[in-house]
Amino acid sequence: MASDTARPAGHPEPPSRDAVVDGGSAVLDTAHVGDIVGALGTIRQDDTERRTNWWHRIRTLLAIMGPGLIVMVGDNDAGGVGTYAGAGQNYGMKLAWTLALLIPVLYVNQEMVVRLGAVSGVGHARLIFERFGKFWGAFSVGDLFVVNALTIVTEFIGVQLALGYFGIPKDVAIPLGAALLFAVVAGGSFRRWERFLFALIALNIVMLPMAFMSHPKVGETAAGFIPQFPGGLNSTLLLVIVSIVGTTVAPWQLFFQQSNIVDKRITPRWIRYERADLWIGIAVVIVGAIAIMGTAAWMFEGTDLFGQFSDAGGVAQGLKQHGSNALGSLFAIVLLDAALVGANAVSLATTYTLGDTFKRRHSLHWKISEAPLFYVGYAILIAIAAAITMFSDAHVQGLITQGVQALAGVLLPSATVFLVLLCNDRPVLGPWVNTVKQNIVAGVIVWTLVLLSLSLTATVFFPNLTTSQLVWGFAVGVVIGVLGGGLVALRSRNAARTAAAATVEAAFEGVEPGEVRSLDRAKLSSADRKALLEADRDAWRTPALSTLSRPPFSPLRKAGLLTLRGYLLMAVILVVVKIVQMATGH
Template sequence: MSDTIQFQAPAPRATAVLDEAHLGDIHGALGTIRLGDTAARNGLSAKLKTLLAIIGPGLIVMVGDNDAGAFATYGQAGQDYGTRLLWTLLLLVPVLYVNQEMVLRLGAVTGVGHARLILERFGTFWGAFSVIDLFLLNALTLVTEFIGITLASGYLGLPKVASVVLAAVIIVASAFTGSFRRFERVAITLCAASLLLVPIYVMVHPAASRMARDFVVPSLPGGSGQLATVMLLVIGIVGTTVAPWQLFFQQSYVIDKRITPWFMRYEKADLWLGIVVVVVGAAAMMGFTAAAFAGTHGFAHFTDAAGIAAGLQAKAGTVAGVLFAIALLDASIIGAFAVSLSTAYAIGDVLGLKHSLHRGVSGAKGFYAVYAGLVAAAAAIVLLPGSPLGLLTEGVQTLAGVLLPSASVFLLLLCNDRAVLGPWVNGPRTNAFTAAVIGVLVTLSVILTAAVLFPNISATAILQIMAACGVAGVIVAGYAFTRRRSGTVEDPIDRTGRDTWRMPPLETLTKPVMSTSYKIGMGALRTYLVIATVLVIIKIVQVALGR
C-alpha cells in the first residue's frame, strides 16, 4: 500500500457563466494565457506578454466608436467651428473611462451579458426594453456604417454595389471562422489602420498651439445667435463618443474572451489604450478639417464625409484625400463589427442561445444568424433607391442621445448591486461621479428631444431647460444625501479575495429590494423614455414623409 498522501483539488466555485465556451484559455490576437494561470507577473517581459494577450476589448470598443457617424460629427465640428470644440473631447475622457471600467468589471466578475443582468435584476419590462432598444438602434447605426462605406468607395471611384456587397461579405466572414483569435486579429488590424488619421494631420499641419489652447479652454463658438446649433453639435459629440451599444459590446466581449477578475488591471490598461487612440483620432479629425476649410467657401458649410475628403485634397493633395477615404472605410467596417456583435451577444444572452466567437456556425446558429441578418439588412437598405440615408443618420444620433441616460442608470445600479459584484461594487467616489454624469446626460437628452420637436428652439429655451434640470438635480442629490444620513448605514465593503470572486449562478441570487423612491424614479424614467422615443420617431416619420 502506498504511503503517498493524495489531496483532492477543491471543486471549482459555481459561477453564472451562461455558455461553456466562455470558460477556458484566453486566446487573444497577440498572445495566449492558459486557464488557471494566475502566477505573479514579476518581470517587465512577463507583464508585457500578459498585456498583449489581454489587449482587445477596450481597444476595439473605443476605436469602433470612431465610426462613420463619428467621422461626420467630428468633421462637422472642425469644418463649421474650427477647433473650438476640442475641449469636449478632454471632458469626455473621464466619462469614457468610468463608464467602460464599470462595464468591464461587470463582464469579468459576472460572466453574464448586460442585457441579461438587466432582465434578471430589474424585471421583464426593462430587460425587453433594453434588448428591443438596442436591436433597433444598432440596426439603424449599421445603416450609417454602410453609408460611410458608400461615401468612401464613391470618393475612391469604386462601384457602389460591389463595394457594399464586398464590405458585407468581409464583415460577416471575419466572424464566421469559428475562431475568436482570428476575429480579434482582423479587428485589431483594422484598429491599427485607424491611425491613418495621424499622417493626414501631419500633411495638413494645423496650428498645434491653437489646438492645445482649445483643448483646455472651453468655449461655445458663434455667439448667442448660434447657441442652439452649437449645443446640438456638442450633444452629437457626446452621443457619438459615449454610445449605448458600447456597454453591451464590451461586457459580452470581455466574457467571450474569458477574461477574469485576476487580469482586471491589464484590461484597464487596454481600455486606456483605446481611449488614447479614440481621442487622438477625434482630435486629429477636428484639427485637419479645421485647417483644410479655414478661409475657404466650404467653411461653416458641412455636407458629409466625402466633402471632407475633397477639402483635404484641395488643401494637401490627392494622397491626403485618399487616406481619409480609406480611414473612413476602415472605421465603418470596425463599427459594423462591433455594433453587429453587441446585438448578437445581447439576444443570445437573453434568449439563452449559445453565443460565442469560439463556436463555429453549426454550434451557435442563432447567434450567427442575428449577426449576419443585421449586416445583410443594413447593406440592402443602403442599396435601395430613394432610401432617406441622411435622415437615418440624423435619427440614429437623436435616438442614441435620448436613450443614453437609461443605459447609464442601469449601469450604475448594477455596479452597486452587492449580490452581482460582491467585493467589486462601486465606491462612493465612483458613484458620485457617475451620478453627476447621468445628470448631465439627462439634461442633454431633454434638450435634444426638445430640439427635435421644436427645430427653431431658441438659446433662451435651452438655457431654461438646463437651469430646470440643474435645480431638479440638486433636489434629487439633496434627497439622496438626506436619506443616506438618516437611513441605516450599510456594512463596509469587504474587498478581500476579490481577484478570485465570481458572481454565483443567477438563480441563487436574492432579488433586490425596491424602495418607494426607487419605484418612483424608475417609473419616471420609464415614462420619459417611452414618451421621448415615440415623439422622436413620429417627428422623424413626419420629416421623411415631408421630403
C-alpha cells in the first residue's frame, strides 16, 4: 500500500490552472489522471495484470471501493434518518415496501453514472453543459445548488439535534461540526479524506444493536413489505412516500458519484469492481433504513408518541423515555454520524459541480493553494448552511427538513431524464451506451417517478380525490407508459443493432485474409461478438468533448423536455404549498 504524499505517483505538475490533460481526452483536471490511491489500497495507472484468484480480486475491490459505498451511506443522512424514523413513528412498518422498490432504482441510476464517470473522466455537470448547452446545463445545476444548499442545512440540523441530546448547545455544536467538515477535506489528500469517511461509515454498525434493543417484530416487519396505503392514499401519505424516494434516491447522488469516480481515477477497466462497490453500498443503506424505521415503529407502537413525529431529536428523547438512555444515545450517534457523512458528500457534490461548471480545478488531490475555488466554494456552502441553522427556530427547521426531501423526489425525474440521454450518447460512451434492456428499465423508473409526482400534484389541487380514483389514475398512466415505452424500445433496438454491426466492421478493418481473425464476420458466434465488444470497451475513452458535435434535439424531444421542466416547476411550487398547509394545520 502506497504511503500518502503531497502529490501521488503518476500525478504530474500542471503547467497552469486550466491545463487540459490530453488534447485527445475529455479529462480537464490533471489531478484526475494517475494511480488509484484509495483508503484501502493502491492500483497503479499502468496496471494491466489479470485478476486470476479471489484474494487478488478482493484486494482490488478494497482499493476501488469508496464512491459507491459513500454515496449510498450518504443517502442515510440526517434528513433520511428523520424521514425513515418519522415514517416508522407515524405508520409503523407499513411503508417498508417503498424501500424494497427503491433497490432497482438505486442501482440503475447509479450504475449509469459509474459508466459515465469511468469512461468520460469528467463530471456530470460538465457533460450536461457540453452535450446539451448552457440553457439545460443552467437548469440542472440550478436545481442542484438550491436543493443541495437546503440539504446541507438539514445536515446541520441533524448535528444540532444529535449533540443537543448529549447536552451540547447549538452555538457550540454547529461551529464544531462546520470546522470538522472543512478540516476533513482541506488536507489535499484523497486517501486521508476517504479513510475518514470510512471511519464514519463503520459507525453505522451501531444501528444493529439499536434495532435489537427495540424488540423487533419480525411478522409485522415482513407484512410491511406488501404494498399498502395506511389511512388511504391522500396528499399527506403521498408526501411521505415522495420524501422517502427523495431521501433515498436524490439528484445530488448522480453528481457526487460520477465526480468522485473521476477524482479517484477509476477507468473502464475497473467498472465491474465499482459496480460491486455500489451493491455493497445499497445493502448498507437499505439495512440501515429498515433499522431506523423499525426502531421508531417497534418502540412507539401502542404508546402516546405513535403518530406524533416531530423531528429526529424528538425520536431520540422518545426512545429514551420508552426504552432506555442507551437506546436514545445510540439513535443520537446514528443521527450525528449520518449528518456528518451527508454534509460532506452533498457539499462535495456541489463543489465538484462548481469546478465542472467553471472549468477550474476540483479535486481532493489538490491543496487549498492549488485549487482555491474548490475549497472556498466548499467553505462558503458549509458556512451558509451553518448560519441558517444557527439563526432559525425549530419550526423553520422542521419545514426545511420535510420540504427538502420532497423537493428532491419531485426533481429526480428531470435529473434521471438527462442521465438516460447521456447514457445513450454514443460519441460520449461508445460501446458503453445503454442496452435496450437498460433503457427499458430506466424508462420505467422515470415514468414511475413522474406518476408519483403527478399524483402528489393532483391531491394538492383536488384534496377530495379518493384512493380508488388515484389508483385508476396510476393505471391509465401505466398504459400510456407501456405504449410510449414500446415505441422507444423499438427505436433503441434498431439503433443498438446498427451500432453492434459497426463495432464488428471496425474490428476487421486492416485484417488480412490469412490472419486468425479473418473469419466470415457474418458467421461470428455470440461469444466472438461479445469478445470484440469487450475489447472495444477496454480501449474506449471519451474524446475531447470540444471535438464532438452535439446530439440533435428533435422538436419532439425539445417539447417533451420543456413540458417536463414546466410541470416540475409547478410541482415544486405545490410541494411548498403542501408543506405550508401541514405547518399551519389547513
